[in-house]
Structure formats: structure tokens, C-alpha cells
Amino acid sequence: MGGMRVAFQASLLGLDEELGLGPLGGSVRRTHLAHGAWIDLRPGWLSGADTLFERLAAVVPWQAERRRMYDRFVDVPRLLRFYGEDEPLPDPILDDARRALDAHYGAELGEPFRTVGLCFYRDGRDSVAWHGDTIGRGGAEDTMVAIVSVGDPRPLLLRPRGGGPSIRHELGHGDLIVMGGSCQRTWEHAIPKTARPAGPRISVQFRPRGVR
Numbered sequence: 624m625g626g627m628r629v630a631f632q633a634s635l636l637g638l639d640e641e642l643g644l645g646p647l648g649g650s651v652r653r654t655h656l657a658h659g660a661w662i663d664l665r666p667g668w669l670s671g672a673d674t675l676f677e678r679l680a681a682v683v684p685w686q687a688e689r690r691r692m693y694d695r696f697v698d699v700p701r702l703l704r705f706y707g708e709d710e711p712l713p714d715p716i717l718d719d720a721r722r723a724l725d726a727h728y729g730a731e732l733g734e735p736f737r738t739v740g741l742c743f744y745r746d747g748r749d750s751v752a753w754h755g756d757t758i759g760r761g762g763a764e765d766t767m768v769a770i771v772s773v774g775d776p777r778p779l780l781l782r783p784r785g786g787g788p789s790i791r792h793e794l795g796h797g798d799l800i801v802m803g804g805s806c807q808r809t810w811e812h813a814i815p816k817t818a819r820p821a822g823p824r825i826s827v828q829f830r831p832r833g834v835r
């Protein structure tokens with residue numbers, strides 16, 4: 624009986640949904656933005672997203688970082704972990720995801736996705752400020768950054784660097800977004816803080832070599 628009860632609760636929480644990746648192919652929706660940038664969206668690419676959230680929350684050695692801001696050090700408002708090119712990834716589904724991204728984008732990107740960055744937003748106070756991924760080649764060349772989101776949705780905002788209205792996409796529950804073309808240098812993106820109740824979210828960023 625206890626086992627059934629646990630299984631029932633797990634299913635209510637969505638923890639028993641099998642981890643897997645849907646097709647990319649025709650299910651990816653591309654939006655062309657100004658200045659040679661584009662985004663691809665594939666809602667619910669990963670099924671069993673709650674399972675992956677729980678696994679990553681438990682097994683990744685999350686790091687709280689402090690960064691220098693002018694004359695003082697401040698807490699980075701999210702937990703981080705970066706997996707370089709040859710580091711084993713914390714869950715085999717991330718290897719599967721990277722392979723599937725390479726199969727879908729390899730010809731267009733001209734190189735594979737190599738690194739995996741993870742961000743853990745504990746609640747609405749965690750965030751990432753407006754930025755482009757311009758440390759490295761993204762500041763000078765077209766590239767792609769693919770992000771899979773698990774956990775509670777949080778809005779990812781995009782705005783052109785020169786000014787203009789921002790675009791907003793709620794990302795969570797296994798959604799895929801790919802920022803491509805000139806997006807990292809002609810646009811900025813952010814996950815703003817929110818006063819509304821927000822559960823935790825983990826984002827998984829796949830990037831090519833030399834893009835950060």
C-alpha cells in the first residue's frame with residue numbers, strides 16, 4: 624500500500640514521467656528578429672522535465688559565486704556549474720540532448736555544441752541581468768546558444784542592443800529555445816527578478832567552443 628501511495632504521489636508531481644526527447648525537425652518554430660538575429664522555440668522538447676530537475680538539483684555540485692562590482696563583492700543571484708568540453712555531463716539525457724541538437728543544427732552551425740552551462744534559479748529573487756553571451760566569439764561572430772529549461776517557468780526577455788521593445792518567452796517544463804545568428808552581439812537577454820511566487824528553475828545552456 625505504501626508503495627502505491629508513493630507511486631501515486633510521484634505521479635501527481637510528474638516525477639514518474641519518463642525522461643525523453645521529442646523530435647526537433649518540423650516542430651521547431653523560428654522567429655527572425657532584427658539585425659540578423661533569430662530564435663527557435665520548441666516547447667516541451669524534453670518530457671519528464673520534473674525528473675531531470677530533481678536529478679540535476681541533487682547531483683550537480685552547484686556553486687554560489689561572488690563577483691566584484693566596483694569596490695565590493697556581491698553574490699551572483701543564481702547557482703552555477705559549467706561543464707567544459709571534455710567533462711562528463713551530470714546526466715546522460717544531456718548527452719542525448721547535445722547529440723540531437725548537433726543532428727538538427729550541425730549543418731547550419733558548422734560545428735558541434737561543446738560546453739554545457741547550468742544555472743539554478745532558486746526563487747524569484749534569482750535572476751540574470753541583461754547581457755549577451757559575448758565572452759569569446761559570440762561578441763564578434765554569428766553563433767548559437769541552445770537552452771533547455773526545467774522546473775517552474777520564468778520569462779526570458781530579449782531586447783535589441785540599440786533599444787526597442789523587448790520580447791518575452793516563459794521557459795520551463797522541458798522547453799527549448801535557441802538564440803542564433805547575431806543574437807548574442809546585437810540583442811541582449813535576461814531572466815528578471817520577480818515578486819510573484821516562483822518555484823525553482825534550472826536552465827541548461829549548450830554552446831560551441833569559444834562561446835561563453
Ligand SMILES: O=C(O)CCC(=O)C(=O)O
Nearest residue numbers: 742751756770779814826
Ligand atoms: O537561464 C537562462 O535561460 C539564461 C541563462 C543565460 O543567459 C546565461 O547563462 O548566459
Ligand SMILES: [Fe+2]
Nearest residue numbers: 754755756812
Ligand atoms: Fe546568456
